[in-house]
Amino acid sequence: MTEFELLTAADARALNYSASLATRRVFPDAAALAGLARFDEDFPQQGLPAEQTLALLDEAGSPATTASNGPNYFGFVIGASLPVASAAERLMIAWDQCASGWDNSPVSATLEQLAGRWLLEVLDLPRESAVGFGTSATACTLSCLVTARRELLQRQGWDVDQEGLTGAPEISVVVSALTHITVKKALRVLGFGLRHLQVVPVNHRGQIDATCLPPLDERTILCLQAGEVNTGEFDDFATIIPVANAAGAWVHVDGAFGLWARASGLKSLTAGVELADSWTTDGHKWLNTPYDCAMAICRHPAALATAMNADAVYSVAAQDAQKNLTLEFSRRPRGIPVWAALRTLGRDGVAAMVERHCELARDISAGLQTAGYDVLNRVMINQVLFRTKDDAHTQRVREALQASGEAWFAGTVWKGQVALRISVSSWKTEKHHAEKLVELLSRLYQQTLLQEE
Structure with missing residues (x-):
């Protein structure tokens, strides 16, 4: 099989898979999971035909996928890939560009620079900011926090690049009690030590309690949230950030999905977030790009570029250049699907998608309450947090839902109690999918109650 024939066959299999997403189980059944045993082979001495490898990947792999690229997946704020973003990704793979800078790939440098400019416009963040396209919100948070620590130390007269951290002025970190695990991970990697973080309590909605903030100064990094992962709530940026700015602290905002509310009629929820020093957000969530695409945004472009610099002789x-704004030297041009999505949706299209998802979340919330569920949040954006009469029953509903294959979402814990969380973020999810989900959950509520009798 020639290279062209192999790629054509892969495209045909991919198209068949995409066509099945509307009707396939959202989570694989037992037979599909058992089929993964076909991959358990000895490492071959002689290479096997490429067409056989492709066939095995499709025949044993495709049935065992989670259909997160379909309309009935409501877990972990994962959007389906927009057709134009997927198409751009396929062409980008064919290009096989090392997108470190202009010399390696003029087209990648051009499109990622444009994507960064458009991103600042659609999110209405300071236009002078630098935008680095990284692999994930975790990696981008790491870049932003490295930059924050380096910049604060430099303002104290300490050259961390040359001297390291031994003997350096202490930098304190203030976080919410509900700060996301990716922020904690980045802080751990950077050696801050979780026991040394200053953790601020939250109110009943999951927002950081501004009245409990510790004293902030020019050696403080303050981490805030745009979209708490369970409730979807936003910290009070307009109150907190000016205080931090006046103290000389660095403010970083984790906006993996919630920052996209700023691109819609819900922008008021993010009032004051533009006053921060750095932000992170994901493309694969509300922009519905493929995975491996997140953004580190920094108001101080020279600070980010110096902290991440990867120039060599x-x-x-x-x-x-992207290699000077992100962790990676050799990298794929992951900003290209972002450019394709933004160009195709336009400002109005992004707003319409975000607003539609929020409306569907409100509809689901109303339907669940009618069915007897207790909705625990005020459904500000696309997150619905809910439970039943007790932990055991809530758990049974989740297990029944996931076993059905008709939809999928995960469980969580809220205020010490088992809860369930629905995230509406796929461009494929429409009103009838939301209605179908409510009908399914209504039925499962009653069925699991009968099981108790």
């Missing part, structure tokens, strides 16, 4: 690039 054999490879010198502009300050705003």
